[in-house]
Structure formats: C-alpha cells, structure tokens
Amino acid sequence: MTNEVPLPGGDVTEGIVRVGGTVRRPLxxxxxxxxxxxxxxxSVGFEGAPRFxxxxxxxxxxxxxxxxxxxxxxxxxxxxxxxRLASVARLLRAYDDAVAGFEPPAHLLDAVAPPDLPGMPPEPSVPDGAERFIGHLDVTPENVVFRGGQAVALIDFDLLRPATRVDEVVNLCLHWAPLxxxxxxxxxxxxADAVVRTRLVADAYGLDDPARALLVPTAIRxxxxxxxxxxxxxxxxxxxxARMWADGVGETILRRLEWLEAEGDRITVGLGVGR
Ligand SMILES: Nc1ncnc2c1ncn2[C@@H]1O[C@H](COP(=O)(O)OP(=O)(O)OP(=O)(O)O)[C@@H](O)[C@H]1O
Ligand SMILES: [Mg+2]
Structure with a gap:
C-alpha cells in the first residue's frame, strides 16, 4: 500500500494526506x-492551482x-x-481573471451560501457594475505555494464563494498586510506596515479606484x-x-474590528484614493 503522509495545515479539515504526487482530502x-x-x-490553462x-x-x-x-x-x-507579497497579489489577480468567465450551476452555489443569521449585518456594498466571480477568499500564508521566492499556486479552495475583487483583496490583506x-x-x-503593504497589494493586483475606496468599509463589514x-x-x-471559538477567535475578530476602525483612514489615504 502506498504511504500516506499527513499534511498538517489549518484548523478545520482533518485527514489530509499526501500519497506520492497527490493529495487526498475528505469531501x-x-x-x-x-x-x-x-x-x-x-480548461482555461490556469497553472496556479492543483488539478482535480x-x-x-x-x-x-x-x-x-x-x-x-x-x-x-x-x-x-x-x-x-x-x-513575495506582490507575487501573491499577482497570482490572486491571475486566479480571479481565470475564474471570472466561469458560471457554476446554481445548485453548487446554494451549498456555499452563507446563512442569514439574526443580528448579522448585510453583505458590504459593491462598486457600481462590479464583476462577481467565484473568489478563493482564503489566501492565508498556509494556502500559497512558492517557488524561487514567487507565489506559484493557490491551494485549499474550501472557502470558495461568490466575491468581488475588493473581497479578494481584503481577504489577502487580512492575512498578509496584515489587517x-x-x-x-x-x-x-x-x-509590518499594514498601510504600505495594503497599497502594495492593491497596486500589484491592479485594483481600480472605486474598489480601493471600498476596501476599508468592506474589511469592516x-x-x-x-x-x-x-x-x-x-x-x-x-x-x-468550536475549538477555535473556545480559543478566543471571537475576541480576535472584535480586536480586528477595533483596529480597522482606528487605522481605516490611514489605509484609505495610503491607497491613494481621491488623488
Ligand atoms: N495540492 C497541494 N499541493 C501542495 N501542498 C498541499 C496541497 N494541498 C495541501 N497541501 C499542504 O497541506 C497543508 C494543508 O492542506 P490544506 O490547506 O488543503 O488543508 P487545511 O488548511 O488543513 O484545511 P482547512 O483550512 O480546511 O482546515 C497546506 O498548508 C500545504 O502545506
Ligand atoms: Mg489550508
């Protein structure tokens, strides 16, 4: 029997193993x-993701x-x-461009639709005419493969769901600026200077001005x-x-919110909005 080598990673999925040149993950x-x-x-020849x-x-x-x-x-x-950070932003842009032409059947989207929870604020506003596509939305350091100091592939697509370019950039910055x-x-x-690194990501990704103006409000929402x-x-x-919640992830999120509210204006100015 071929050897199964455990791949430790995130907090949620157990039982991820490497078998030769493949990875096996539970469904x-x-x-x-x-x-x-x-x-x-x-099918579109995008190289920056594993093949299924x-x-x-x-x-x-x-x-x-x-x-x-x-x-x-x-x-x-x-x-x-x-x-390295700039290369992650370029890779994410390439992924977003590659996935933008894909329209999945509706029932596949139903499976990942967020629940409507009492007290939860609505989705953030989106720029006029913004494209929506299936965003990666989990660009953590553990989910990016590098070669020669450059990001070459995204892995771990478990959090895919409809997103705008602002959502993708916010998620990347969350983990890497970090916010x-x-x-x-x-x-x-x-x-790390999160103001400078957020600007660097927005520039390398090629985020336009209307999207930049929505970055901080989107991060807050x-x-x-x-x-x-x-x-x-x-x-x-x-x-x-449940483990993450018991370990205090709720408090961490509230501290992030406070931080974003305090630093938001500096980040927006740093993005060069309204020049
Ligand atoms: N296709 C792949 N190619 C190379 N390495 C991989 C691949 N899939 C997983 N890995 C390695 O295994 C680790 C864990 O895998 P993955 O990110 O898919 O799951 P996870 O983070 O443990 O799950 P979750 O985030 O759902 O809790 C990754 O951080 C990476 O080091
Ligand atoms: Mg992972």
Missing part, C-alpha cells in the same frame, strides 16, 4: 463547487501535489518580504459578519470551529 458540502472550479481552471483528478476508492478527492515552499507554523521570516493589531500577528509580521458566521459554525458544526 464536504462545498466539494462539488471546488471540483467544478478546478475543472474550469484546467477525481475521487479515490475511499471517496476522498484526489488533487495533484504542487511542489514548492508553503509557510507552516511558526511562520517563517519571509512572510514579511514585500516582493490586525500587533498582539494578534505572528512574529514575522509584528512590525466582512469582519462584523465573520464574528456572526464563526459563532454560528462553532455552534452548529462543532469540531475545529
């Missing part, structure tokens, strides 16, 4: 959408293993490298919504979600 309600998106990316190879005899999804360097814990010092107070950052990013969503997942799904 979830989102999986049919992920497989459709990966199939689309393959089908299901194995144990009903797990089989993906190609992408060779390269992925940040683990503790976070490596290179997370603070601006050139959080010093106490909640890992060591390499503790002293997404943060407010994530508090409700995380609490709901902890209550209804248990497992890693």
């Amino acid at each position: 979830g309600p989102h999986s049919p959408l992920v497989h459709a998106v990966l199939g689309h990316l393959e 190879l089908g299901l194995d005899d144990r009903g797990r999804e089989v993906l190609t293993f992408v060779e390269g360097e992925v940040a683990g814990r503790p976070h490596p010092a290179w997370l603070a490298d601006d050139a 959080s107070p010093e106490q909640d950052r890992s060591d390499p990013l503790r002293r 997404r943060t407010e919504r994530s508090w409700h969503l995380m609490r709901h997942r902890a209550q209804t799904l248990g497992g890693g979600w």
Whole structure:
C-alpha cells in the first residue's frame, strides 16, 4: 500500500494526506463547487492551482501535489518580504481573471451560501457594475505555494464563494498586510506596515479606484459578519470551529474590528484614493 503522509495545515479539515504526487482530502458540502472550479481552471490553462483528478476508492478527492515552499507554523521570516507579497497579489489577480468567465450551476452555489443569521449585518456594498466571480477568499500564508521566492499556486479552495475583487483583496490583506493589531500577528509580521503593504497589494493586483475606496468599509463589514458566521459554525458544526471559538477567535475578530476602525483612514489615504 502506498504511504500516506499527513499534511498538517489549518484548523478545520482533518485527514489530509499526501500519497506520492497527490493529495487526498475528505469531501464536504462545498466539494462539488471546488471540483467544478478546478475543472474550469484546467480548461482555461490556469497553472496556479492543483488539478482535480477525481475521487479515490475511499471517496476522498484526489488533487495533484504542487511542489514548492508553503509557510507552516511558526511562520517563517519571509512572510514579511514585500516582493513575495506582490507575487501573491499577482497570482490572486491571475486566479480571479481565470475564474471570472466561469458560471457554476446554481445548485453548487446554494451549498456555499452563507446563512442569514439574526443580528448579522448585510453583505458590504459593491462598486457600481462590479464583476462577481467565484473568489478563493482564503489566501492565508498556509494556502500559497512558492517557488524561487514567487507565489506559484493557490491551494485549499474550501472557502470558495461568490466575491468581488475588493473581497479578494481584503481577504489577502487580512492575512498578509496584515489587517490586525500587533498582539494578534505572528512574529514575522509584528512590525509590518499594514498601510504600505495594503497599497502594495492593491497596486500589484491592479485594483481600480472605486474598489480601493471600498476596501476599508468592506474589511469592516466582512469582519462584523465573520464574528456572526464563526459563532454560528462553532455552534452548529462543532469540531475545529468550536475549538477555535473556545480559543478566543471571537475576541480576535472584535480586536480586528477595533483596529480597522482606528487605522481605516490611514489605509484609505495610503491607497491613494481621491488623488
Ligand atoms: N495540492 C497541494 N499541493 C501542495 N501542498 C498541499 C496541497 N494541498 C495541501 N497541501 C499542504 O497541506 C497543508 C494543508 O492542506 P490544506 O490547506 O488543503 O488543508 P487545511 O488548511 O488543513 O484545511 P482547512 O483550512 O480546511 O482546515 C497546506 O498548508 C500545504 O502545506
Ligand atoms: Mg489550508
């Protein structure tokens, strides 16, 4: 029997293993959408994602293993490298452009629609005429593969859902600028200048001015919504979600909100909006 090597990663999915040149992951309600998106990316020749190879005899999804360097814990010092960050933003732009032409069947989207929770504020406003496409929305350091110091692939498409370019850039900045107070950052990013790094991401991604103007309000609204969503997942799904909630992710989200409200104007000015 081929050797199964555990791949430790995020907080939620257990049982992810490497088998030779492939990765095996358990399925979830989102999986049919992920497989459709990966199939689309393959059909348009997008190289920055694993290929979906089908299901194995144990009903797990089989993906190609992408060779390269992925940040683990503790976070490596290179997370603070601006050139790497720009390459992540360019990769995300390339993904968004590649997925933009894809319209999944409605029932695949139903499976990932967020619940309407009492007290949860509505989705953020979007720029006039903004494109919507299936965003990655989980561009954490652990979900990007690098080669030669450049981001070459996104992995872990479990949080795919309809998004705008602002949503994608906000998510990237959340983890990489990062948009959080010093106490909640890992060591390499503790002293990173989030204003400068957000601008760098917006420039490398090619975010237009109307989208830049909505970046901070979108980050605030997404943060407010994530508090409700995380609490709901902890209550209804248990497992890693309940563990994260017990470990204080709710408080971390509220500290982020406070930080965004304090730093938001500096970030918006740093983005060069209204020049
Ligand atoms: N296709 C792949 N190619 C290369 N490495 C991979 C691939 N899939 C996963 N990995 C490695 O395994 C780790 C965990 O995998 P993945 O990100 O898919 O799941 P996870 O983060 O544990 O799950 P979740 O975020 O849902 O809790 C990644 O951080 C990466 O190091
Ligand atoms: Mg992951």
